[in-house]
Amino acid sequence: MHRIFKIILISLICFSLAGCALKETKYINGDDTGINSGIDATDPGSSENDGGNETGNKSNELENNGSKSSEDGAKSEVSEPKPFVLDEDLALGKLKVNQTKEEVEEAMEATLIKSEEETTYGIKSEYLTYDDGTYIHLVEGKVYSITVASSSHPTPRGLKVGDSASEIEKYYGKPADITGEGVWIYSPRGYDLFFVTVKDNVVQSIKVSQVM
Numbered sequence: 001m002h003r004i005f006k007i008i009l010i011s012l013i014c015f016s017l018a019g020c021a022l023k024e025t026k027y028i029n030g031d032d033t034g035i036n037s038g039i040d041a042t043d044p045g046s047s048e049n050d051g052g053n054e055t056g057n058k059s060n061e062l063e064n065n066g067s068k069s070s071e072d073g074a075k076s077e078v079s080e081p082k083p084f085v086l087d088e089d090l091a092l093g094k095l096k097v098n099q100t101k102e103e104v105e106e107a108m109e110a111t112l113i114k115s116e117e118e119t120t121y122g123i124k125s126e127y128l129t130y131d132d133g134t135y136i137h138l139v140e141g142k143v144y145s146i147t148v149a150s151s152s153h154p155t156p157r158g159l160k161v162g163d164s165a166s167e168i169e170k171y172y173g174k175p176a177d178i179t180g181e182g183v184w185i186y187s188p189r190g191y192d193l194f195f196v197t198v199k200d201n202v203v204q205s206i207k208v209s210q211v212m
Contacts, residue, residue: 081157081173084188090208092146093153095136097210099143101126110134110150133205145209155206159196163203168196 090097094107105112110132117126125144128136133149146153154160157171168175168184172194176187182204186194195207 081171084172084186084194086188086193086210088156089188090193090210091156092148092206092208095134095143095146095148095153097143097146097208101128101138101141104128104136104138104143108134109152143210145207147205147207149205153206155208159203159206161203161205165198165201165203168198168203 095104099107108130110130112128113131114129115126117124119125124140126138126141128134128138130136132152134153135147136143137145149161151160151162155171159167159171165184172186175184175196176192177185179185182198184196184198185192186196188194191211193209193211195209196203197205197207
């Protein structure tokens with residue numbers, strides 16, 4: 001009897017130890033629902049994806065900002081021509097309005113081929129023609145207007161005979177008027193003082209004149 005009781009006691013102890021071992025195994029494997037409920041089931045790669053998306057968005061934003069800056073820079077490069085300055089712009093090469101005849105003779109390298117004089121209403125005018133196509137009108141011994149047909153007499157801004165019509169607008173902007181003969185007229189301060197004759201989209205002659 002005593003032996004049977006001992007066997008039963010040993011059996012109970014073994015069952016008890018086996019139950020503890022089973023619970024420990026479930027805990028280690030994560031099978032226990034109570035423990036699993038506290039574990040975040042979020043995809044472990046989701047945080048990496050979020051980080052990648054954020055980096056990509058920042059790169060796109062920087063790229064877009066860079067493109068916008070380039071566009072703004074290109075716009076700033078395209079500027080309007082400066083206003084017409086009478087003391088500076090009424091010149092062609094070494095020639096300039098209001099020069100004396102002596103200053104003209106000193107400045108001109110071409111050969112004078114014709115000189116004509118006339119007096120109208122008591123005002124003396126002289127017309128000088130040179131072999132390079134330059135034509136100068138003097139009034140009372142001072143240059144009133146200059147017309148050139150040679151590239152050797154560029155404007156202070158760089159326009160010269162032989163340039164394309166697009167160069168005119170580049171240096172001087174849009175004209176006040178264009179005649180049927182292709183003369184582009186610029187009228188600073190309301191006076192017609194700068195003239196460019198264009199044929200077949202090419203500058204043929206340039207004229208500057210002072211206010212009478």
